[in-house]
Amino acid sequence: MKKYTLIMLAILFAFAHIVSFSGLAYGASPASGIIVVGSKNFTEQMVVGNIAAELLEAQTNLKVEKKLHLGGTNVCFEALKRGSANNGIDIYVEYTGTGLVNILQMEAKTDPQKVYETVKKEFKDRWNLIWLEPWGFNNTYTLAVKEEFAKQNNIETFSDLAKFADQLIFGCTMEFMERPDGYPGFKKAYGFSFKEAKAMDVGLMYAAIDNDLVQVISAFATDGLLVAHNLKILKDDKKFFPPYHAAPLVNGEVLEKYPGIAEALNKLANSITDEDMQKLNYKVDGEGKDPAQVAREFLKERGII
Numbered sequence: 125m126k127k128y129t130l131i132m133l134a135i136l137f138a139f140a141h142i143v144s145f146s147g148l149a150y151g152a153s154p155a156s157g158i159i160v161v162g163s164k165n166f167t168e169q170m171v172v173g174n175i176a177a178e179l180l181e182a183q184t185n186l187k188v189e190k191k192l193h194l195g196g197t198n199v200c201f202e203a204l205k206r207g208s209a210n211n212g213i214d215i216y217v218e219y220t221g222t223g224l225v226n227i228l229q230m231e232a233k234t235d236p237q238k239v240y241e242t243v244k245k246e247f248k249d250r251w252n253l254i255w256l257e258p259w260g261f262n263n264t265y266t267l268a269v270k271e272e273f274a275k276q277n278n279i280e281t282f283s284d285l286a287k288f289a290d291q292l293i294f295g296c297t298m299e300f301m302e303r304p305d306g307y308p309g310f311k312k313a314y315g316f317s318f319k320e321a322k323a324m325d326v327g328l329m330y331a332a333i334d335n336d337l338v339q340v341i342s343a344f345a346t347d348g349l350l351v352a353h354n355l356k357i358l359k360d361d362k363k364f365f366p367p368y369h370a371a372p373l374v375n376g377e378v379l380e381k382y383p384g385i386a387e388a389l390n391k392l393a394n395s396i397t398d399e400d401m402q403k404l405n406y407k408v409d410g411e412g413k414d415p416a417q418v419a420r421e422f423l424k425e426r427g428i429i
Contacts, residue, residue, distance in 0.1 A: 157185070157186055157187055158186070158187045158188070158189055158208070159180060159186045159187070159188050159189070159208070159214050159215065159378065159382070159385065160188075160189045160190075160191055160208035160212070160213045160214045160215070161173055161176050161177045161180070161188055161189070161190050161191070161192075161213065161214070161215045161216065162190075162191045162192065162194050162200050162203055162204070162213035162215070162216040163191075163192040163193060163194065163200070163216055163217065164193075164194065164195065164196060164197065164199075164200055164216070165193045165194065165195050165196065167348065167405050167408045167409055167415070168263065168346060168401065168404075168405050169192070169193075169216075169217065170192055170193060170408070170415035171401075171404050171405060171408060171415045171418055171419055172217040172259075172370060172419075173190065173192045173216065173217065173415075174190070174192070174415050174416045174418070174419035174420070175392070175419040175422065175423065176215060176216075176217060176372060176389060177190050177419075178416075178419050178420055178423055178429060179388050179389060179391065179392070179423060179428065179429070180215075180385065180388055180389070182388075182423070182428065182429040183384070183387070183388035183391065183428075183429075184382070184384045184385065184388050185384075186382060186384075186385075189208075191203075191213055192415075194213070194216075197218075197222055197226055197227065200213070200216045200218070201218075201227055203216075204216060204253060204373060204375055205251055205253065205375075207375045207377060207378060208375075208378070212375075213375075214374065214375045214378040215372055215373065215374045215375070215378075215385070215389075216372075216373060217259075217370050217371065217372055217373070218255075218370070218371065218372075218373040219263055219368035219369065219370055219371075220236070220239045220240050220243055220255075220258070220367055220368060220369045220371065221239060221264065221366040221367055221368035221369075222368060223243035223247065223255075223373075224239050224242060224243050224366065225305075225366065227247075228242075228243065228246055228247075230242070230246075232305055232366040233366060234363040234364070234365075234366060234367070235367075236262070236367040236369055239366065239367055239369075240255070240258065240369065240371075243255055247373070248376070251376075252375070252376035252377065253373055253374070253375060253376060254373070254374045254375075254376050254379050254386075255371050255372075255373055256371055256372040256373075256374060256386055256389050256390055256393075257371060257389075257390045257393035257394070258369040258370060258371040258393065258394065259369075259370050259371060259372075259392045259393065259394070259395065259396045260369075260370075260392075260393070260394045260395050260396040260397060260400075261345075261346055261369070261370055261396045261397060261398045261400065261401040262345055262346075262367050262368055262369050262370075262398060263344050263345060263346045263368045263369075263370060263401070264344070264345050264360075264365045264366065264367055264368045265300070265305075265306070265342060265343075265344065265345075265365045266342070266343055266344070266345045266357050266358060266360060266365070267282060267285065267340055267341070267342060267343070267357075267358045267360075268333075268340070268341050268342075268343045268350055268355040268356060268357050268358065269285070269333075269339060269340050269355065269356050269358065270333065270339075270354070270355060270356065271354050271355065271356045273339065273356075274356035274358075275356075279356070279358065280358065280359055281358055281359040281360075281361040282310070282314050282358055282359070282360055282361055282362065282364075283314065283361050283362070284358070285316075285340070285358060286314055286315065286316040289316040289317065289318050289319075289340075290316070290317065290318070290319055291319055292318050292319055292338075292339040292340050293318060293319055293320045293321075293322065293337070293338045293339055293340070294307075294318040294320070294321045294322070294338060294339075294340045294341070294342075295321075295322050295324055295328075295329045295332050295333065295337075295338035295340070295341045295342070296321065296322075296323060296324075296329070296341065296342035297323065297324070297325070297326060297329075297342065298323040298324075300323075300342045301321065301323040305364075305365065305366065306342070307321060307342075309364065310364045310365070313362055313364040314362065314364070318340065322338060329341045329342075329343075330349050330352075330353050333353065333355070334353060341355075343355070343357070345357060345398050345402075346398050346401035346402050346405060347402065347405065348402055348403070348404070348405030348406030348407070348408065348409040348410055349405075349406070349409055349410070350402060351402050351403065351406045351410065352406055352409070352410040357398075370396075370401075372389045374386070374389075391428060392428075395426075404418055404419075404422060
């Protein structure tokens with residue numbers, strides 16, 4: 125009987141040890157001082173995800189694991205809610221307009237500060253997810269034309285473009301063509317329509333404007349390809365498009381345990397312009413550099429690491 129009891133105790137001890145080890149391996153990362161940084165699956169997100177990871181490693185005593193190129197907004201958002209302790213992530217860079225419209229399903233607003241304040245409050249109250257300070261750049265929709273065309277006709281804004289619109293062909297993605305905050309909405313807001321509007325793949329848009337098959341395209345303000353193709357970004361002077369300011373979004377439990385995360389990531393608050401982000405994206409898309417290298421070089425140039 126005594127021998128049987130000893131065997132059972134040994135089995136229970138071994139089982140407990142396995143469970144404990146498995147729990148750590150599965151991802152009790154905050155408890156073990158490892159922070160998991162995620163990102164969405166496009167160039168800019170890969171760059172800012174690497175920037176966040178490099179910054180945390182340089183400015184805190186935490187070890188950082190990267191889970192970049194995870195997928196779209198919903199994938200990253202759900203992973204953040206789970207946290208790394210449940211095989212998710214602890215941080216990723218999100219956009220205020222995406223948080224407002226796509227995640228909260230609220231009506232779009234044009235005031236950047238009001239959008240930020242709304243998402244900051246709602247995300248904290250609903251999910252204990254914390255928006256840190258925006259990094260400065262606004263990855264919003266815009267319109268772009270060739271630099272030469274803009275100079276010849278003194279075009280700086282969407283309103284300036286209005287007098288030429290009926291002579292021009294517009295190229296955009298299918299999504300932009302159909303979204304109420306895309307082509308249908310902005311042409312109504314500005315009171316003009318193009319000679320023709322064509323939906324096409326993003327890559328084809330740039331080839332089309334290079335070859336004058338279209339004269340205006342939709343784009344994101346921080347798209348590196350705008351630099352590569354020498355295009356002029358026009359100003360949304362009526363502020364039709366909602367702001368999409370980028371800011372680190374952090375799991376609240378992790379931030380409470382490691383408050384130094386906020387201090388580290390807020391070092392970039394309001395310091396990256398749209399043009400800065402364009403150039404960083406171009407280094408990846410136009411020059412073929414690795415996003416991690418681009419992120420590291422950027423932080424070194426700024427004297428942060």
